[in-house]
Amino acid sequence: MRIKIHLSIFYIIAVLLTSTAFADDGTTILKKVDRNLQPESYEMYRKLINVEPDGDRKEFVLYSIKKGRDKMVALFLDPPSEKGRSSLRDGDNMWLYIPNVGKPLRITSLQSVVGGVFNNSDILRLDYHQEYNVTGVTNEKDKYILELKAKTNSVAYDRLKMWVDKKNLVPTKIEAYAASGLLIKTLHYSKITDFGNGIIRPAMLQTDSPLYKDYQSIMLFSNIKKRSFADEVFTLNYMSRIESLR
Amino acid sequence: MKVSQHVFMLILFMLSGYSIAAEEFIFDVSSYQKKNYRLGGYLEYSLNHQILNQSAAANSLLFINKTLPDSITQHIGIIELNGDYKQDKWQARFNFHAEAYDNELVSDQQGIFYEAVATYQPTTGITLEAGKKAIKWGKGYAWNPVGFVERPKDPNDPDLSREGYVVAAADIIKSFSDDIKTLAFTAAYLPVTEHINEDFGQQEHNNIAAKLYLLYNDTDIDIVFLNQGSRSWRYGFDFSKNINTNFEVHGEWAYLSNVTKQLVDNTGVISTEQDSAQQWLLGVRYLTENDTTIIAEYYRNEAGYNEQQMDDFFSAVDVAYATLNTNLLNSLSKISQQTYLKRNPGKNYLYLRASNKEPFDWLYVTTAVTLITNIDDNSYSITPEISYTGIKDLELRFKAAWLNGDDHSEFGEKRNDRKVEFRLRYYF
16 A cells, blocks of 8 residues: 555656656747747848738738847838838737827737738737747657647737747747637748848748638748847837837 | 659649749848838828708808708818938928818818927937927827827827927936836927917917826826916826737826816807816727727716706807897807817717728728717717728728717707718828
8 A cells, every 4th residue: 555655656756757847848949949030139021911812912011129028019111001100019018009190009919900810919929938838848750849838818829839840940830729729820930041140940931720711821031130229119109210220 | 644744743733833832922121121211191082971960050150141051062182291301310200281172162272281390319218309299198099188288189080190289399218127117208398379389278388298108017107297388287197008918998087277168058148167177088998709899988078068058058059040140150150169069078978989800701891880979968979981901002981970969969969960971092
C-alpha cells in the first residue's frame, strides 16, 4: 500500500515536472519565434489585401511602428479615403484617429478598421508570448506544434495552435480559436525573405476564416527595420503626427 | 500521351497556376516613400429632396410673408482639400472647405479654411501650434458637453470636419510605466476681437482653455477647463474604457457657470435668465457577433429647454403667424437659430445607432440606422442609410430621414417631415 502511494506521488511529480519543462521549452521557442518575426522595436510597411468572394480586391497600405512589449501604431498611407488615419495600441487599449473626426476614439480588438478577415488585433499584433502562455509542445521531424492559451480574456483569440518551422523558427501556420472551441481563422505564413540586419522571416501572411467564407485577406511585409522611438510617440496626442516619423 | 505525362502536365499546370497566384500579390513600397508635402481630399456631390412640414414653427419663421413650397430639391457640391508641408521640426498644414448649393429658393457658395496652422515640434513630447485649428475634446459620439472650444457637431453626421478657431496652443506629453501610463497637458489661447473668432462669444476677451489627459489603469481620463472670458467659466471631465474585446463605455460631465438662456413666453415676450448648469453624457459602444456596431448615448443638458418652455415658444410662433404679426415673427426668427431651433435644444436625449458591415453578404455595403429622440416630448428622428464603397476611391451613400412628433415638440416643429439624400464622394 505504502509503495503504491509513493509511486503515485512520484508519478504526479514526474508529470508536473515534464509538463513544466514542455512549457518552458515552448516558451523559449515562442520567444525565439517572436524575435524572428519582428525586432522588439521596429518600423515596417505593410500592404493589406482583402480578396472578396467575387475576386475583387481592396488594398490598404500601412506604415507601422512598434516599441517594447506592448506599444504599436499603424498609419494608413493608402487608399486616399483612409489616408491619415492611424490606429494605436498600448497593451489592451486601442484607439483609432480619423483626421475629419479630429480626435482619437477607443476601438475594440475584435473590430476591424479595414474590413475583411483581419481584425484590429491582427493589424496591431504584439509579440505572441506577451499575450499567450504555452500549454503544450509537440516535437515533430521538421516542425514544432505549440498550443497557446490567452493570458487574459482581453486577448482577441482564446487559444492558438501554431506550427513552427524548425529551421527558421518562424510560424508557418496558426489556427485561432474562440473560448467555445470554434475555429475563428487560420493564418498561413510564407515567402521567407531576408530583410537585412539579420531579419529573416515570412514576407506574406494569408488568412481565411470559416466565418468569412470565400473571403481571403493577405498581408505583405516590406522594409522591416530596427528603430528606436520615444514612448511619447505611442500616445493619443501624437496620433495625428505619426506621418512625421517616416 | 502516357498517364505519367498527363500527371506531369497537370503538376506543371498547377505549379504555374500557383506561381501566378503567388505573384499576384506584389508590394512595391517605393511608391509610398515619404515626401516633404502631402495633398489630398475629396470632391462631393449630393442631391437631397425635403418634404417640408407645412405647420412647423421653423417654416413659419423662415417664410415670413412668403409662400411655403411643399418640397425643396437641393444640389450641393463640396470640395475639401487638405495638405501639409514639413521641414525639419516645422510643419504647415491646412484644410480648405468650399461648397456651393442650389435649390428652388436660393443659390450660394462659399469657401473657407477650416484649418491653417503652423506647428513647431522641438522634441517628441512637445508641440507648439499657432493658427486656425479645430480643437475637439470629449468622448461622446453624438454630443460633447466638454467640447468647450469647438463648434457644435451635427449628431446626424458627427464625422464631418468642422471649422476651427484661431489659437496658439501647446501640447506636452509624458509617458510612464506605472498605473498612469500617459500624462498629457494641452493649453490653448483663444483671443476674441471684432475680427478674430468673433462668433466664439463676447468680444475683446482672452480665453484660455486647458486639458489634462491621463491614461490611468487602461482608462482614458480628461480634465478640462475654460476660463471666464468670452464665455462663462466652465470645467469638466470625460472618460473612456474598454470593458472587454467588444464593449466600450464612455462618459462626459461638464459644469458651466452663469449660462445665459433666452426665454420666450407664450405671448412672445423675450426674457433672459442666467444660471449655472451641468451637462453630462453616458454612452456605450458594442460589437455584436454578427459584426453590428451599436452606439447608445444618453445626454442630459440642464441648460436646455424643458417641454413647457418649448411649448411656450411654439405657441408664441403660432399666435404671431396666425395674427400676421410680422414684427414678432422677425424677432422670434432672430433668436430662434441660437435657441429653440438650434440642434437639440432640449434637456434629455437618447441616441442609438446600429451599423452593419456587409449585411447579407452584400459586398462593400454598410447599412446603418440612427435614432435621436427628445425624451421629454417623445419626438424623434429616424435615419436609415446605406453606403457602397465597391468602386475604387468612390463612396456612394443614400440616406433618408423621418422626423416625427406632436405639435410643439422638437422634431414635430422641424423644417422637414421627410428627407432623402444621395451623396457621391470621390477621394483623391
